[in-house]
Amino acid sequence: MPEPSAGTGTTRLNKRMAELGLCSRREADDWIARGWVRVDGTVAVMGLQVGPGARIEIDPRARGQQREQVTILLHKPIGYVSGQAEDGHEPAVVLVQGRNRWKEDRSPHRFAPAQLKGLAPAGRLDIDSTGLLVLTQDGRVARQLIGEDSGVEKEYLVRVAFGTVTANVQAAFPTAQLPRLRHGLALDGQPLKPARVDWQNPEQLRFVLTEGKKRQIRRMCELVGLKVVGLKRVRIGRVTLGNLPLGQWRYLGPEERF
Structure with missing residues (x-):
């Protein structure tokens, strides 16, 4: 079933519930199957398409399960x-x-x-x-x-080496390469979103990303000649x-x- 339906401006109910932050799509499907969701006063059925003004009501049992x-x-x-x-x-x-x-x-x-x-x-x-x-x-x-x-920040502390240099890497690493880590690199044929990258100490970089491609930081570092020798995530959002x-x-x- 299309999401949304062509020409009607409607969206599948489980997708709409997820967009509203009520639950995940999988949860929505479970609640709909249990009869815990009403749309404009009527018990919803699986696959229902709803307009932007639809009144969606959730049974208290669903809220209890969520808590x-x-x-x-x-x-x-x-x-x-x-x-x-x-x-x-x-x-x-x-x-x-x-x-x-x-x-x-x-x-x-x-x-x-x-x-x-x-x-x-x-x-x-x-x-x-x-x-x-x-x-x-x-x-x-x-x-x-x-x-x-999602635009939630993830912060990492990344210990790096540059060629055979493992101490005071900051001094050996070309200054002009740091801006490339912040913006300008691409992975899998797609440009990366801007990142915040700064030296935490002479052997360690601090990365703040808003995306998470597979092995992203390690691959970013490889593109500028750095090798990651240690990576620790210290923050997600707040x-x-x-x-x-x-x-x-x-x-x-x-x-x-x-």
């Missing part, structure tokens, strides 16, 4: 993949266990195995990278962080890694927003 969903912040170690297990490497979600919860987590949530159902990474962090990884059951969070229109210990996790607090 129980959790978002987890994990300090991912090197050696774990973000998503599904691959090439013999375990997915980072295996670290989400009661014994790995940060003892300083002040969230009122109590850990339960049901929280692992549907828990998926909202963005990737390479196997050889460490730092902040978001795992969520909430489709709204996933859309905010990895949706097509949420920072902070003092969260390596291999441990905490819940996203109710007052926190990306």
Whole structure:
């Protein structure tokens, strides 16, 4: 079924609900199937097309289900993949266990195995990278962080080498190349969005990106003659890694927003 329908100005209901930030498309389909969604007073059916002025009402049971969903912040170690297990490497979600919860987590949530159902990474962090990884059951969070229109910043600390130079790399690296990292590079035939890139110290760069192509920072660095020897994500939006210990996790607090 087309989205939106040609010439009618309508949009499929699940897409409209996601655009309004009510839920993810998958959640919308689940709620519609359960009879929890009404459009202009009538129980919605799967595949319904709605106009921009349609009145969408959500059953309180759906809201209750949504409130129980959790978002987890994990300090991912090197050696774990973000998503599904691959090439013999375990997915980072295996670290989400009661014994790995940060003892300083002040969230009122109590850990339960049901929280692992549907828990998926909202963005990737390479196997050889460490730092902040978001795992969520909430489709709204996933859309905010990895949706097509997402502009949420991700901040990284990146240790680099330039040829055989591993100390005071800043002095050896051509000054004119730094602006290329900020804007002007392309990957996979597409220009990259502007980035903020500055020296954090003589061996480490600080990157702030608003997109996340596969192995983007490593590939960007290669284009200007740098080799990444260490990469750590320290912030996503307004949420920072902070003092969260390596291999441990905490819940996203109710007052926190990306």
